Amino acid sequence: MGHRSHDLFLRAKKVTPGGVHSPVRAFRAVGGEPFFVAEAFGARLRDADGKEYVDYVGSWGPAILGHAHPEIIDSVRNAAGKGITFGTPHEGEVELASMICRMVPSLGKVRFCNSGTEATMSCVRLARGFTRRNKIVKFAGCYHGHSDALLVAAGSGPLTLGKPDSAGVTHGAVQDTLILPFNDLDAVRACFSKHGNEIAAVLIEPVPANVGLILPENGYLQGLREETEKYGSLLVFDEVMTGFRLGLGGAQDLYRIRPDLTAFGKVIGGGMPVGAFGGRAEIMDFLAPEGPVYQAGTLSGNPMAMAAGIAQLKILERGGIYERLEATGVLLEKTIRECLDGAGLNYPFVRLGSMFCLFLQPEGRKVKNLEDAKSCDREGYAKLFHQLLEEGVYFPPSQYETCFLSTAHGAGELELTRAALRKAFDRRA
Ligand SMILES: Cc1ncc(COP(=O)(O)O)c(C=O)c1O
Incomplete structure (x- = not known):
């Protein structure tokens, strides 16, 4: 060093x-x-x-x-010159939200936040509020940020109740988080036959990228879609990593699955701290101020962050x-x-x-x-x-x-x- x-x-x-x-x-x-x-x-x-x-x-x-990237830098400079934060609605938010809803067909509405962690955490709260159920399913090895309910020991056996993965996370915070192994539909079916009517959502990285890179086996994501539909649970894709990375429509477009909710981060912010989550309008309208599920952020929709995201997505769309x-x-x-x-x-x-x-x-x-x-x-x-x-x-x-x-990677690299x-x-x- x-x-x-x-x-x-x-x-x-x-x-x-x-x-x-x-x-x-x-x-x-x-x-x-x-x-x-x-x-x-x-x-x-x-x-x-x-x-x-x-x-x-x-x-x-x-x-x-x-x-x-020069176009992103110019956009951020330009936005900064007009004010770094407003804390009020502004045009950049409408523009980026419209672009995202147009590019990802499963999204009727989207809300911005400041990180992937906030996006997945808010999806879980919204799914619980919408379904009026408590339990969520996540998969061993999938990382969804550091909110309490999702910070659960990877590697727990199927159908076991989650144990905290970090000191400071209480048993209560994870008692409704069920952990299953990835790429195992039988485990999902067994879990649903036992808890199906209590499960608010199945949350998954469609292509897990926090245990190295793991690909879903043929029919696996489809199987999750079918099982969640059967029991009225929401399917939530964490596309913080894969969104706009695997294509404009992310992993859901690649694997032809329509999740109910999707979490985004990383690429959508062009390098600025941005998260977002979206889905069908009837679900998203459960969010405050339309609905009873509270979610907020002082810097959410920040004008410089929106400008960077718009610039990056415009280039990707070219x-x-x-x-x-x-x-x-x-x-x-x-x-x-x-x-x-x-x-x-x-x-x-x-x-x-x-x-x-x-x-x-x-x-x-x-x-x-x-x-x-x-x-x-x-x-x-x-x-x-x-x-x-x-x-x-x-x-x-x-x-x-x-x-x-x-x-920017080329022959020299x-x-x-x-x-x-x-x-x-x-x-x-
Ligand atoms: C799939 C996935 N979800 C959520 C997160 C959390 O995002 P953030 O670090 O922006 O909070 C990450 C971060 O690496 C991620 O890879």
């Missing part, structure tokens, strides 16, 4: 728990110290010591067009972007598979559009759920992470995170990645 980053980290630790404002940034899963970023541009980060990295984290998802991301994804996949083959490694590599993950699963087994993900070589991943970082390639600092491509991977895999041999 460069000395400026090191000094900043020492200072940060004095004034902030662990020196970071979100735990994964502290590199605890891979050891060592985080680098501090001074500047981000295109597909690259430059740290406080001047070292450059090819960035496969992309601020954990928002940077689909790369960092500091056409060609997702095709370009897919083409880069194909080339990157080829690069990584060649490096693996060259080193005689059979690790499963998963990619969906511009999201990917290299699982260090020692037997080369496919990863279908949290239990499979836990069988990966986390120490091996930590070593690989640091070797890549040394060569200027920044993968996420945990085996359980997903890598992201942006439209892929070549650097190839060279870094080759070197790292050679050293393992």
